[in-house]
Amino acid sequence: MTPAIKVDGVVKRYGSLTALAGVSMEVAQGEFFGLLGPNGAGKTTLISILAGLNFATGGSAAVLGHDVVRDYREARRALGVVPQELVFDPFFTVREALTIQSGYFGLRDNRAWIDELLHCLDLTDKADANMRQLSGGMKRRVLIGQALVHKPPVIILDEPTAGVDVELRQSLWQFIRRLNRDGHTIVLTTHYLEEAEALCGRIAMLKQGQIVADDTTQNLLNRFSGCQVRLKLSPPGLPAGLTQLLSEGGGDDCRLTLAGYDELESVMAALRTAGVRVLEMEVGQPDLEEVFVRIMNH
Amino acid sequence: MSLPTDHSPPGPRFSALTGFSTLFYKEWLRFWKVNIQTVLAPVLSALLFLLVFGHTLRNSGEPYPGVGYTAFLTPGLAMMTVLQNAFANSSSSLMQSKMTGNIVFVLLPPLSHREFFFAYLLAAVARGLVCGAGVLLCTVWFVDLRCAHPLWVAVFALLGSAVMGVLGIIAGLQSNKVDELAAFQNFIILPLTFLSGVFYSIYSLPQFWQKLSHLNPFFYIVDGFRYGFFGAGDVSPWLSAAVVAACLAALSLLTLWLIKTGYKMRH
Numbered sequence: 001m002t003p004a005i006k007v008d009g010v011v012k013r014y015g016s017l018t019a020l021a022g023v024s025m026e027v028a029q030g031e032f033f034g035l036l037g038p039n040g041a042g043k044t045t046l047i048s049i050l051a052g053l054n055f056a057t058g059g060s061a062a063v064l065g066h067d068v069v070r071d072y073r074e075a076r077r078a079l080g081v082v083p084q085e086l087v088f089d090p091f092f093t094v095r096e097a098l099t100i101q102s103g104y105f106g107l108r109d110n111r112a113w114i115d116e117l118l119h120c121l122d123l124t125d126k127a128d129a130n131m132r133q134l135s136g137g138m139k140r141r142v143l144i145g146q147a148l149v150h151k152p153p154v155i156i157l158d159e160p161t162a163g164v165d166v167e168l169r170q171s172l173w174q175f176i177r178r179l180n181r182d183g184h185t186i187v188l189t190t191h192y193l194e195e196a197e198a199l200c201g202r203i204a205m206l207k208q209g210q211i212v213a214d215d216t217t218q219n220l221l222n223r224f225s226g227c228q229v230r231l232k233l234s235p236p237g238l239p240a241g242l243t244q245l246l247s248e249g250g251g252d253d254c255r256l257t258l259a260g261y262d263e264l265e266s267v268m269a270a271l272r273t274a275g276v277r278v279l280e281m282e283v284g285q286p287d288l289e290e291v292f293v294r295i296m297n298h
Numbered sequence: 299m300s301l302p303t304d305h306s307p308p309g310p311r312f313s314a315l316t317g318f319s320t321l322f323y324k325e326w327l328r329f330w331k332v333n334i335q336t337v338l339a340p341v342l343s344a345l346l347f348l349l350v351f352g353h354t355l356r357n358s359g360e361p362y363p364g365v366g367y368t369a370f371l372t373p374g375l376a377m378m379t380v381l382q383n384a385f386a387n388s389s390s391s392l393m394q395s396k397m398t399g400n401i402v403f404v405l406l407p408p409l410s411h412r413e414f415f416f417a418y419l420l421a422a423v424a425r426g427l428v429c430g431a432g433v434l435l436c437t438v439w440f441v442d443l444r445c446a447h448p449l450w451v452a453v454f455a456l457l458g459s460a461v462m463g464v465l466g467i468i469a470g471l472q473s474n475k476v477d478e479l480a481a482f483q484n485f486i487i488l489p490l491t492f493l494s495g496v497f498y499s500i501y502s503l504p505q506f507w508q509k510l511s512h513l514n515p516f517f518y519i520v521d522g523f524r525y526g527f528f529g530a531g532d533v534s535p536w537l538s539a540a541v542v543a544a545c546l547a548a549l550s551l552l553t554l555w556l557i558k559t560g561y562k563m564r565h
Contacts, residue, residue, distance in 0.1 A: 053405055053564055073408035081406055087399035091328050097403075103320025104407035108313050146403065 002065040004029045004154045004185035005050065009059035012045050012209075019045045021209040022059065027187060027202075029064075029153070032180045034200030034217070035189045036292060041206040043189045044084060047158050051081045063154055077105060080152035082143050084159045084189075088131040094118070094142055095127040098149050105150035117145045120175060137168045144172070154185045161192060173199060197221075197288035205295055213295050217288070224286045224294060229256045229264065231271075232280035239274035242267060252279075318413040321404065325421030329387055336425060340383050341432035344375045348437060351497060361499040362530040370524070372441045373451075374496035376433040377458055377523045381516065384426030384462035385469070385487055388418045392470025393479045401563060411558040415467065415550070422463025427455060443527060450535050451526030457542045458519035462487075464549040471553075471562050494520045500532050515545045 005027040012020040020042045027033045037043050048054035050061050052072055061068045066075035089097060098117065102110040118124045121141040126134060131142065140160065147155060157176065161169045177199065180186045190196055196203060196217075203220055205213040213220060228247070236252035238245075245267070248255035258264060264283070271278060286294075329336040352368035361370040395401040404414065437443065445451060465487070473479035494516035500508050511517050512533075522538030525531035531538070557563075 051406055053402065055560060055564060073410070076406060076408040079406075081402075083399075083402050085399050087402060089395075089400045089403065090398075091331055092324075096327075100320055100324045101403060101407070103323070104317050104404065104409060106313055106316045106408070108316055150407075 001029055003027060004064060006062045010049060010056045010061055011058035013057045019209050023211055025204050025211055025214055029185055030183055032186045032199055032201050034196040034203040035187060036196060036203055037206035042209040043206055044158060047156055052076055078152055078154055080147035080155045082147045082157045082160050086139050088139050090132045093128050093130055094123055098145055101146045102149045107150055117148060121145050137164055140164055156187045158189050193289045193292055207296055220291050224291055226257055226259045227261055228284050229258060230282040231278055234277045234279050239270050241270050317409045318417050321417035322420050325391060326424060328391060329425050337429055337432060340379050340429045344379045344433045345436055347375050362528055365528050369442050372437050372443055373524045373527045374520055376430045377520050378491055378496045379433050380426040380430035380455060380459050381462045381491055383429040384422040384459040385466040387425040388422040388463050388466030389469040389479055393473045396474060411554055414557050415554050418467050419463045422466055423459040426459030445527055446529035447526045454519055454523035457546060461546050464553050467553050471556055490514055490516045496520055515541060518542050
């Protein structure tokens with residue numbers, strides 16, 4: 001099946017600065033894909049190249065098999081982008097903004113779909129309000145509506161929940177999840193890693209313009225498999241046989257990284273043998289944030 | 299929020315020309331929604347010019363035989379209004395969209411560089427003509443204005459507004475800030491407009507300035523437009539039309555190339 005997005009050796013240079021240094025990746029149709037990376041990693045540049053807002057210095061990118069430069073009309077018709085910045089046109093009402101955006105994509109008589117979008121985004125009672133009168137959250141919803149107004153099979157959300165309150169964030173994710181279940185391919189960039197972990201089936205991580213990880217979310221979490229154990233000990237200090245497991249701390253507060261839960265028993269036995277009492281114990285698994293930090297610091 | 303039920307492809311409602319016509323419509327709405335500022339104010343300014351200059355210079359002689367100064371001035375002011383407003387429409391719309399970031403709404407859809415160009419151009423022409431018509435409609439009641447060659451009037455109104463619409467697109471693309479656009483307007487457009495013979499016949503100027511005026515393309519626009527009213531001008535309307543059309547073609551080609559390469563937009 002044609003990938004929803006295919007990026008092949010994309011390079012973007014601004015003078016001496018290399019924003020993207022040969023990025024290649026694919027997103028399959030129907031995936032919920034996360035694109036993560038610290039600020040300045042090149043996420044927005046990559047999205048801009050896919051959306052035609054920027055031209056690559058080298059390499060190629062395609063949306064549903066349509067090259068974003070040579071076959072830009074089809075590529076853009078297949079793509080809906082929710083931009084990171086909260087932008088709006090102050091001359092128009094919500095309905096006008098959606099109708100105009102629909103027209104840009106060559107769609108006539110799109111009123112039924114626009115009404116449905118307004119309803120889904122809880123904007124029906126604001127349909128005739130000027131964009132200037134809306135709160136930040138409502139403007140964000142209109143941006144999502146504008147990205148969906150031509151029913152694109154591939155949707156890119158560039159940090160859509162930045163500065164959005166918890167309630168709206170949850171309702172937005174509910175909406176986006178349903179779009180994904182209906183077959184839309186979703187590409188998400190976010191700095192909220194717990195969101196990415198909960199939503200994305202696959203994640204790529206960008207660092208200094210290069211892909212440093214690209215795998216399913218579960219495989220990424222498993223890459224740092226095992227468990228984390230935090231122990232408060234009395235007297236302080238690990239027995240000599242356990243020091244190789246120490247990942248953080250020392251003395252009376254130690255964090256150990258174990259291969260699995262079954263290793264816990266042998267750790268406890270070693271502590272008992274050494275006459276060290278366990279005052280407190282916390283056991284946990286690494287989350288995406290920890291995986292992200294480790295990959296970025298690697 | 300509830301689930302939208304229909305995610306089927308757009309299908310038969312798609313129309314190739316809709317993108318272009320929507321962008322034109324949006325640009326039209328953009329100026330029409332604030333018509334006090336974009337139409338009435340320039341018409342009023344032109345009328346004030348006419349009142350002040352027409353009154354103070356009414357005894358300065360006849361620029362053309364049988365044509366009083368106020369009548370001579372009126373087409374010039376109408377054309378000046380056309381030129382300035384056509385320029386203002388495309389330039390301010392583009393610059394503001396770039397400055398506020400909402401240009402992405404036009405850049406993300408599958409609009410070609412030609413659709414982009416002609417939509418902005420047509421809207422600029424429309425505003426220029428609406429404002430120019432406003433000036434003529436207001437003056438027709440108290441100025442003895444005839445229209446010897448209506449076709450030339452229409453030709454130069456269209457050519458003039460189109461040239462300025464294209465220049466406005468270039469200025470809008472070039473400018474990222476209000477002061478950059480103001481510099482373009484104040485140091486290029488305004489001097490060329492005022493020195494184009496709006497207020498005088500160039501034959502009233504010294505030889506050197508007459509020759510210099512022939513290098514100003516705006517002079518041909520104003521002179522050709524005036525010829526349409528009085529059947530008399532400083533140069534042949536055919537020469538004026540040729541010069542203006544050549545300028546329009548050259549500027550259009552340059553602008554199409556700038557838009558196609560995403561100059562100061564897709565970066």
